[in-house]
Each structure stands twice: as structure tokens, then as C-alpha cells.
Amino acid sequence: AQRVTQPEKLLSVFKGAPVELKCNYSYSGSPELFWYVQYSRQRLQLLLRHISRESIKGFTADLNKGETSFHLKKPFAQEEDSAMYYCALKYTSGSRLTFGEGTQLTVNP
Amino acid sequence: DGGITQSPKYLFRKEGQNVTLSCEQNLNHDAMYWYRQDPGQGLRLIYYSQIVNDFQKGDIAEGYSVSREKKESFPLTVTSAQKNPTAFYLCASNPTSGGGIRSYNEQFFGPGTRLTVL
Numbered sequence: 305a306q307r308v309t310q311p312e313k314l315l316s317v318f319k320g321a322p323v324e325l326k327c328n329y330s331y332s333g334s335p336e337l338f339w340y341v342q343y344s345r346q347r348l349q350l351l352l353r354h355i356s357r358e359s360i361k362g363f364t365a366d367l368n369k370g371e372t373s374f375h376l377k378k379p380f381a382q383e384e385d386s387a388m389y390y391c392a393l394k395y396t397s398g399s400r401l402t403f404g405e406g407t408q409l410t411v412n413p
Numbered sequence: 414d415g416g417i418t419q420s421p422k423y424l425f426r427k428e429g430q431n432v433t434l435s436c437e438q439n440l441n442h443d444a445m446y447w448y449r450q451d452p453g454q455g456l457r458l459i460y461y462s463q464i465v466n467d468f469q470k471g472d473i474a475e476g477y478s479v480s481r482e483k484k485e486s487f488p489l490t491v492t493s494a495q496k497n498p499t500a501f502y503l504c505a506s507n508p509t510s511g512g513g514i515r516s517y518n519e520q521f522f523g524p525g526t527r528l529t530v531l
Contacts, residue, residue, distance in 0.1 A: 310455075313453055338519070347522045347523065347524055347525075348456075348503065348505075348522040349521075349522065350519040350520070353519070390455060390456065398444075398463055398509070399444050399463075399507050399509055399520070400446075400458065400461060400471075401458075401520060402458075403448075403455045403456040403457075404455050405453060405454060405455040406453075406455045406456075
């Protein structure tokens with residue numbers, strides 16, 4: 305069965321510090337993974353997807369099939385990065401997603 | 414701020430009453446979804462629909478019902494059988510890419526409805 309795990313419910317860092325939000329998955333097929341973000345009083349929105357191998361707002365995420373992980377990283381956190389972050393795994397057929405429990409990131413000044 | 418809308422923003426109901434949450438999209442998306450968001454539990458899929466007049470149960474469908482009579486609308490009814498209905502409900506949509514085909518499609522989310530059952 306598909307499963308996404310985000311082990312940290314809460315993560316707090318200082319501005320300028322590196323940040324890493326962990327995501328592990330279990331899936332027997334070829335995974336397609338995403339990070340979604342929800343800023344305060346805003347809609348949940350896509351941050352990045354592993355297929356695109358993109359960097360968005362300074363964030364990157366590398367798919368590690370050996371460790372079944374898709375951790376989100378940013379070398380220098382900013383206060384505006386404070387938000388709830390969700391890792392998501394797409395089913396092979398259709399467009400259904402399985403979401404992790406979410407990590408609330410707080411970047412302190 | 415169009416795209417996908419949900420109404421109302423806040424909803425209060427008495428225990429034992431059914432209530433219907435609205436979700437509308439003007440993005441011409443085929444697929445629509447209903448999620449429930451609870452603190453510490455992430456987003457859990459209630460129901461989804463890949464095409465008009467068809468829908469499937471998600472992971473926590475018990476106590477909920479949906480319909481998909483029009484492409485742009487996917488209302489969710491929270492019935493009295495749902496044991497813990499107080500939650501934040503999110504609707505989403507995306508264009509479908511076909512079964513088994515890797516896609517770049519993202520899900521677009523509505524602003525949510527906070528349901529409180531008294």
C-alpha cells in the first residue's frame with residue numbers, strides 16, 4: 305500500500321539557517337512525488353515536483369529511491385518560509401495523491 | 414480569485430443533521446477531490462471523481478456521500494452517520510492525464526470549508 309510519512313510535526317529554525325523537511329514513502333511502483341505548501345490564510349498549493357527537478361523559492365528536493373525519501377531542503381531559511389508543508393505521492397494510474405501528515409515549519413527572526 | 418471555490422467558509426450544524434458542502438471549478442478540469450484536514454493527520458481523501466457521473470471512495474468515505482452530475486461541480490454531503498464530522502474540508506481539482514501515464518499535473522485547491530457540528 306502507498307504510504308507517506310513526515311516524521312516531524314513541528315520544525316523550528318532561525319532565519320539564515322539551513323532547513324530540511326523529511327519525507328519517506330512506501331510504494332511498490334515508480335514513484336512520482338510532490339511537495340505542497342500552505343501559508344497562513346492561503347490555499348494549499350504546489351511547491352515543487354520531483355519530475356521537474358526544479359528549485360522553487362530556494363527549495364529543492366531530491367528523490368532517493370534507495371532510501372525511499374524525498375526530503376525538502378533550503379540552505380538559508382527565510383521568515384516567509386514559515387508554513388505547513390505536505391509531501392505527496394501520486395498513484396501510478398489516475399491522478400490520486402496520498403499525503404503525509406504535514407510539517408509545520410517556523411522560521412524565527 | 415476564481416478557479417476553484419468552496420462555500421460556505423464556515424458552517425455550523427447540529428448533531429444528527431446532514432449538511433452539504435459546495436465545490437465549484439471553472440478550470441475545465443476532469444478530476445475533482447474531497448479531502449479532510451485534521452491537525453497531525455494531514456490530508457485524507459474522502460471521495461474523488463475522475464469524470465462526470467462517476468466517483469470512487471477514498472480512504473475515509475464512511476459517513477459521506479458525493480455526486481458529480483456536472484463537470485464543474487462536486488458537492489459533498491456529510492451525513493449523520495459520520496462520527497466525527499467537525500473538521501476543515503478541502504476540495505481540489507486537476508486535469509486528468511489518463512491511466513498509467515506519468516503526468517506533470519498538479520492539484521488545485523479551494524479555500525476550504527470549516528464545519529463545526531454542535
